[in-house]
Amino acid sequence: MRFISWNVNGLRALMKxxxxxxxxxxxxxxxxxxxxxxQAGQLELQLPGYYQYWNYAERKGYSGTxxxxxxxxxxxxxxxxxxxxxxxxxxxxxxxxGFYLVTCYTPNSxxxxxxxxxxxxxxxxxxxxxxxxxxxxxxxxxxxxxxAHEEIDLKNPDTNHLSAGFSDEERAKFSALLDxxxxxxxxxxxxxxxxxxxxxxxxxxARKRNAGWxxxxxxxxxxxxxxxxxxxxxxxxxxxxxxxxxxxLDPPEEELRHG
Numbered sequence: 001m002r003f004i005s006w007n008v009n010g011l012r013a014l015m016k017x018x019x020x021x022x023x024x025x026x027x028x029x030x031x032x033x034x035x036x037x038x039q040a041g042q043l044e045l046q047l048p049g050y051y052q053y054w055n056y057a058e059r060k061g062y063s064g065t066x067x068x069x070x071x072x073x074x075x076x077x078x079x080x081x082x083x084x085x086x087x088x089x090x091x092x093x094x095x096x097x098g099f100y101l102v103t104c105y106t107p108n109s110x111x112x113x114x115x116x117x118x119x120x121x122x123x124x125x126x127x128x129x130x131x132x133x134x135x136x137x138x139x140x141x142x143x144x145x146x147x148a149h150e151e152i153d154l155k156n157p158d159t160n161h162l163s164a165g166f167s168d169e170e171r172a173k174f175s176a177l178l179d180x181x182x183x184x185x186x187x188x189x190x191x192x193x194x195x196x197x198x199x200x201x202x203x204x205x206a207r208k209r210n211a212g213w214x215x216x217x218x219x220x221x222x223x224x225x226x227x228x229x230x231x232x233x234x235x236x237x238x239x240x241x242x243x244x245x246x247x248x249l250d251p252p253e254e255e256l257r258h259g
Contacts, residue, residue, distance in 0.1 A: 001249050002027065004234075005041070005103065005142035005216060007034040007199070007242035011066075012043055018241040023047075026244070032092075032103035034144045035233040036064035055079065057089035064089040065103050071096065080129040085122055088244050093133070098251065099224070100133045104143035109164035116169060123173035131180055138221035140249070143224045144199075144242065145217050149184065152194055153214040165215060175206070177219070185218045185231035185247055196233050199242045207241075218247035 004026045008014045023031060031050075039056055043224070050068040055078045057063040065175065073094035079086030094101045109116040133139050147170045151157035160166040178184060190196070197212025206212060218231055229248040237243050 001029040001251075003101070003140065003142060003218065003247040003249070004028045004031045004160070004244050004248075005034070005144075005218065006031070006147065006237075006244035007105070007144040007216060007240060009035050009240040009242060011040065014239050015043070022237060022239070023068070026246075028246075030094075030101060031068045032101075032142050033066040033068075033138040034064075034103065034105035036066050036089075037061050037065050053094065054091045055089040055093055057085045060108075062088065063105055065092050065105055067092050067094060067101070067103055068093065069101075073101075073150065080125060082125055082129075091126070091129075099137055099221075100139040102130065102133070102139055102141045102143075103106055104141060104145065106144065106146040106224070108146050109167065109170060111164065113162070113164055113167055113169075116164075116167065120169060120173065123170075123177075125179050127173075127180055130182070131175070134181060134221050138224045140221075140224065141219040142217065142245070142247070144215060145174070146212045146215055147171060147174050148215055149187070152192075153187075153197075155195075155211040155213070165213060180224050182219045183222055183225055185220055185225075185228055186214075186245070187234065188225065189228070189231055198233050198245055202241055216242055216245045218245060220247075222251075224249065224251070 047068055051072050053067045053076055055065045073096055075095040077093040079091050090105045092103050109117050109119045109123050146165055147168050148154040197214050198216035200207035200212040227249050229250050232246045234244045
């Protein structure tokens with residue numbers, strides 16, 4: 001099975017840049033989107049063969065997530081069930097017989113780390129939510145997690161230790177997530193690969209220079225690692241300031257497929 005995750009930075013804008021053609025080219029079982037920046041009714045997609053699930057932020061033109069999947073889930077959850085965290089459309093969870101699929105758009109700590117206190121509270125709540133799911137069955141988490149975990153995960157680590165996405169606090173929360181029983185699939189498979197990034201600032205031609213950050217992930221429960229075949233960063237795919245990332249899993253069919 002192939003999974004795709006992509007922060008599209010505004011789906012309506014990306015529709016004008018060939019999103020539908022790219023969706024077909026992915027040939028994916030599930031495509032998870034972050035930062036759709038949509039409200040209900042603003043975009044109606046005709047996606048034959050896909051079930052669609054959307055989580056919209058209350059604030060217009062902000063945040064938002066979606067999952068398009070070829071396999072109908074047993075159940076769907078929007079948010080974490082925590083009112084203090086569930087107004088920005090950041091989490092969708094699909095349940096299948098053998099696993100959960102979770103997409104997430106983690107809050108940005110903002111310039112000057114102004115939103116870091118909330119971000120830390122979010123991280124603790126989200127980790128608890130994932131651990132509760134994992135106690136029931138393994139999970140696949142994907143999305144823009146808004147953190148470069150290690151120095152290898154961004155072009156200029158020395159000058160960014162006080163920057164949103166590379167603060168000591170955010171990196172420690174990511175480490176705590178991994179320590180709770182989860183694995184960063186790309187770094188597991190490619191522990192030494194440098195210059196592998198999924199986001200580039202629109203400023204100063206950063207993408208052309210590949211001065212980027214790896215902040216988009218596929219994270220899986222440790223017990224899914226034996227089924228993990230590949231994880232990739234699709235840097236050739238344009239249209240957003242993020243590129244898609246992918247995960248290929250080859251588990252026993254009866255464990256994952258439904259519908």
